[in-house]
Amino acid sequence: MTSPLYGQMMELPLLASSLLSHASRHFGDNEIVSRRIEGDIHRYTYRDCEKRAKQLAQALTALGVEQGERIGTLAWNGYRHLECYYGIAGMGAVCHTINPRLFPDQVAFIIDHADDSYVFFDMTFGPLVEIIAPQCPNVKGWIALGDAACIGEHLSNMSVPVLSYESLIGEHDGAYDWPMLDERQASFLCYTSGTTGNPKGALYSHRSTVLHAYGAALPDAMGASSSDAILPVVPMFHVNAWGIPHAAPLVGAKLVFPGKDLDGRSLYELMETEGVTYSAGVPTVWMSLLTYMKQQNVRFSTLTRTVIGGSACPPAMLRIFEEEYGVQVIHAWGMTEMSPLGTLSRLSFRQKQRSPEEQRHSLEKQGHAIFGVDMKVVGDDGRELPWDGTSFGDLYVRGPWVIDRYFRRHESPLVDGWFPTGDVATIDPDGFMQITDRSKDVIKSGGEWISSIDLENIAVSHPQVAEAACIACLHPKWTERPLIVAVLKPAATVTREELLAHFEGKVAKWWIPDDVVFAQELPHTATGKLQKVRLREQYRDYVLPSATENSV
Numbered sequence: 001m002t003s004p005l006y007g008q009m010m011e012l013p014l015l016a017s018s019l020l021s022h023a024s025r026h027f028g029d030n031e032i033v034s035r036r037i038e039g040d041i042h043r044y045t046y047r048d049c050e051k052r053a054k055q056l057a058q059a060l061t062a063l064g065v066e067q068g069e070r071i072g073t074l075a076w077n078g079y080r081h082l083e084c085y086y087g088i089a090g091m092g093a094v095c096h097t098i099n100p101r102l103f104p105d106q107v108a109f110i111i112d113h114a115d116d117s118y119v120f121f122d123m124t125f126g127p128l129v130e131i132i133a134p135q136c137p138n139v140k141g142w143i144a145l146g147d148a149a150c151i152g153e154h155l156s157n158m159s160v161p162v163l164s165y166e167s168l169i170g171e172h173d174g175a176y177d178w179p180m181l182d183e184r185q186a187s188f189l190c191y192t193s194g195t196t197g198n199p200k201g202a203l204y205s206h207r208s209t210v211l212h213a214y215g216a217a218l219p220d221a222m223g224a225s226s227s228d229a230i231l232p233v234v235p236m237f238h239v240n241a242w243g244i245p246h247a248a249p250l251v252g253a254k255l256v257f258p259g260k261d262l263d264g265r266s267l268y269e270l271m272e273t274e275g276v277t278y279s280a281g282v283p284t285v286w287m288s289l290l291t292y293m294k295q296q297n298v299r300f301s302t303l304t305r306t307v308i309g310g311s312a313c314p315p316a317m318l319r320i321f322e323e324e325y326g327v328q329v330i331h332a333w334g335m336t337e338m339s340p341l342g343t344l345s346r347l348s349f350r351q352k353q354r355s356p357e358e359q360r361h362s363l364e365k366q367g368h369a370i371f372g373v374d375m376k377v378v379g380d381d382g383r384e385l386p387w388d389g390t391s392f393g394d395l396y397v398r399g400p401w402v403i404d405r406y407f408r409r410h411e412s413p414l415v416d417g418w419f420p421t422g423d424v425a426t427i428d429p430d431g432f433m434q435i436t437d438r439s440k441d442v443i444k445s446g447g448e449w450i451s452s453i454d455l456e457n458i459a460v461s462h463p464q465v466a467e468a469a470c471i472a473c474l475h476p477k478w479t480e481r482p483l484i485v486a487v488l489k490p491a492a493t494v495t496r497e498e499l500l501a502h503f504e505g506k507v508a509k510w511w512i513p514d515d516v517v518f519a520q521e522l523p524h525t526a527t528g529k530l531q532k533v534r535l536r537e538q539y540r541d542y543v544l545p546s547a548t549e550n551s552v
């Protein structure tokens with residue numbers, strides 16, 4: 001119905017398919033390069049990609065897939081996965097990206113809960129499909145992302161019947177018009193990694209996907225451009241690779257997909273040969289890349305920026321990227337429930353007038369909210385805390401790409417229209433947010449809170465420490481005190497006492513950890529975050545030296 005109050009603009013819905021159509025029509029020759037499971041490098045253009053995504057949409061229609069039906073993917077970053085993104089969502093079904101690093105039982109739970117009717121998988125996940133298929137009776141077909149010959153070679157001893165992706169789409173010609181969907185229809189589905197209980201689904205809409213892509217591409221967000229070659233290391237099975245598969249076609253950027261090889265050498269070589277200017281990933285990935293580069297004494301010749309998020313970027317890593325390699329680090333924070341982008345550390349004109357030390361301090365934070373996300377920190381009494389950079393409390397967000405409720409769950413997670421993130425944070429007068437902890441990881445010492453992330457950052461700033469976790473240990477006097485579990489670099493000689501001394505002068509005296517233990521490795525979740533729950537279990541009975549002393 002029209003109203004005299006309405007504006008008079010076209011009412012074209014915001015659809016995921018329009019992102020790829022735009023790239024295909026206006027940047028048709030721009031490249032998408034993939035390192036394939038088959039071992040070679042594959043390259044084609046946005047125009048080719050759209051044609052094959054349309055062939056897939058036709059194939060799904062021929063299989064009887066209906067709008068709203070969930071179709072799963074278990075795949076690395078690659079061109080066929082991108083075709084699945086657009087072919088599935090574009091025809092009106094829901095592209096459900098599944099994290100193959102989860103335990104098989106969790107993967108089966110997710111497929112069953114989402115009620116996926118078909119699942120596309122990279123051939124490396126054949127053994128996983130073999131395990132989970134009997135637990136997923138509603139899946140009508142398992143489709144391997146390859147041609148019949150390759151499937152014959154790699155998956156011949158699977159007992160589960162497998163269809164070939166190439167054979168499936170090869171039967172269609174790509175003469176297909178993307179349907180005009182309602183922009184509120186579901187487009188993508190991602191489950192959280194379920195560190196607390198069973199994974200929960202975040203169901204994005206076409207509208208939220210496109211708005212998020214716009215937001216992500218802004219200069220003060222990820223800042224993608226048609227002059228970039230973007231290599232997303234962050235997997236397409238984890239929160240849509242932070243929206244890069246949507247933001248890159250929106251601006252027409254070249255895309256470079258690393259496939260399954262995410263070690264330092266493979267990433268470095270691909271970045272160099274493809275002229276990558278821009279990348280994005282979690283800190284653990286960058287750690288192995290930086291180690292490789294140091295060992296080989298090599299430098300980036302084209303990379304200018306990288307987004308680091310998913311867990312806190314240690315200031316030491318930020319400094320190495322910037323000072324040793326001249327690469328700008330954009331520290332980002334978000335979560336599955338937020339599509340995922342929330343804040344990014346980009347300095348304003350005013351902040352750039354300050355001393356280098358002050359600028360560095362700001363950049364170490366998780367940064368400013370992008371348009372589309374509003375946030376606040378709330379104290380124990382439920383009242384909003386001041387933006388003074390020191391008051392920390394529970395972080396709440398809201399916006400058009402933040403979930404309203406979880407998939408197939410009735411109860412709303414919202415509190416007065418805001419989503420509680422489960423993170424604890426401060427916001428400073430510049431509007432820069434800093435995560436101090438997950439609410440369950442914060443250390444409560446004598447009624448005061450100590451940030452485990454701050455202490456981890458200091459530990460890894462020691463030149464001989466490779467990785468560190470800070471957890472709460474029970475203490476008879478203070479309730480909890482911090483314990484550092486550190487992994488040392490090869491041939492390191494640092495002692496417990498030397499590492500504890502490294503904290504002096506960097507934090508208040510009562511924040512200095514009570515003890516340090518050394519470990520061979522630390523447990524990580526399927527998305528590369530420190531698994532502190534397991535560490536806390538492991539050190540549950542650990543007795544701090546200070547716990548047996550009379551005075552602390």
Ligand code: ADP
Pocket residue numbers: 191192193194195239308309310311312313331332333334335336337340366421422423435437438525527529
């Ligand atoms: P999961 O599926 O494991 O929940 P998410 O990517 O959704 O994976 O995890 C979101 C959480 O990761 C956030 O709530 C926050 O605790 C943490 N996180 C993400 N980015 C950062 C960051 N830059 N600094 C600190 N923590 C972060």
